[in-house]
Amino acid sequence: MRKSMQSNKGRDTKPELALRRAVHALGLRYRVSARPLPDLRRTADLVFTRAKVAVFVDGCFWHGCPEHHTKAATNAGYWAEKVRRNRERDEETNRLLTEAGWQVIRFWEHEDPLAAAEVVADEVQSRRS
Helix, strand or coil: HHHHCCCCCCCCCCHHHHHHHHHHHHCCEEEEEEEECCCCCCCEEEECCCCCCCEEEHHHHHHHHCCCCCCCCCCCCHHHHHHHHHHHHHHHHHHHHHHCEEEEEEEECCCCCHHHHHHHHHHHHHHHE
């Protein structure tokens, strides 16, 4: 179990890199895998500090995507609980960041990175003006 968990990337996944490339191509600059709030041990995949926008790219398996989540064949109870806790933590993160004046944007890993980048750019630009 430990070995399998260690081999999963915490950052720089293919969907995340695709979104970063698309956002960068639109002329936006951001911090990567950073804490929006220094006192909160949660990192967003892209952080726009001045605009207060935090972007997360959630994996379908790890965060229980309604379209693509599959139940684990082995150790199903453990994985179901893990996904449940991840979703709870995501909701808490959204709440805490929103209360602190941040805009939280979440995408599933299967979403089109170009369309997602447009959503991010629109939000960042609207919060800057």
